[in-house]
Amino acid sequence: MASNRKIAGIESAIYLLRGQRVMLDSDLAAIYRVTTKRLNEQLKRNRNRFPDDFAFQLTTEEFRNSKSQIATSSLMSQFVTSSGHGGRRKLPWAFTERGAIMLASVLNSDIAVQASIRVVRAFVRLRQMVAANAQLAAKLEELEHRLDSHDEAIVDLFAALKRLLEPPEPPKRREIGFHVRERTARYHAQSNKSKIKNRNSKIP
Structure with a gap:
């Protein structure tokens, strides 16, 4: 003991x-x-x-x-x-x-x-x-296919059990170093119609 x-x-x-x-x-x-x-x-x-x-x-x-x-x-x-x-x-x-x-x-x-x-x-x-958890997860998967998947309560229960068996996600690493973020352009390309209109307005 x-x-x-x-x-x-x-x-x-x-x-x-x-x-x-x-x-x-x-x-x-x-x-x-x-x-x-x-x-x-x-x-x-x-x-x-x-x-x-x-x-x-x-x-x-x-x-x-x-x-x-x-x-x-x-x-x-x-x-x-x-x-x-x-x-x-x-x-x-x-x-x-x-x-x-x-x-x-x-x-x-x-x-x-x-x-x-x-x-x-x-x-x-x-x-x-860990091996026992893997076996349990496999049995849950098999049981889930056998039961009525249309029952919302059963679906939620299996989802919760699977989350408990999953290992925690590794923490996300923060990017290191200097990063340049490009700004979006404040101008917009003129449409073909507006270009033609501008040309016509310049003709005497």
């Missing part, structure tokens, strides 16, 4: 970034019982072990757009408003499931190794939940 609670706690620290489920450096540091500074030092020393599908550093825009996801994370208390990054000098690193396992190996501690097992189980359970 206690193990399930720990796994559930880890699940709440898994976020969706760049189409991948990841954990942030500060959350993994808390789970592996090390400081975020030491964790990132080990990452820097063993950078060749962490390709892009293992770990990546968030951009400023990604962090700002992801605040709604990480509102409950320990990271939020470290990022305050004045300098844009608050108590941290650098943007956070995100680790995929593979990266979290590799991180435990480079930290080389029994606590990190044991904790990494719970991390993997949390990732696996999330994948199972």
Whole structure:
């Protein structure tokens, strides 16, 4: 039971970034019982072990757009408003499931190794939940075709259920840089009739 609670706690620290489920450096540091500074030092020393599908550093825009996801994370208390990054000098690193396992190996501690097992189980359970949602969506689709589609209440119910199963849309990125917007011309081309009329008026 206690193990399930720990796994559930880890699940709440898994976020969706760049189409991948990841954990942030500060959350993994808390789970592996090390400081975020030491964790990132080990990452820097063993950078060749962490390709892009293992770990990546968030951009400023990604962090700002992801605040709604990480509102409950320990990271939020470290990022305050004045300098844009608050108590941290650098943007956070995100680790995929593979990266979290590799991180435990480079930290080389029994606590990190044991904790990494719970991390993997949390990732696996999330994948199972996503798969279950996909199966449920398929069953809803099949059931919708069987039922009377002319019943407005049933149509609305299925639409609401589908919305609940859909993943949230990624935030729209604001265009960066200088853009020139052309103004619409204030003049209009003369019609052929008006041109002929003007010519005739000039003939003596």
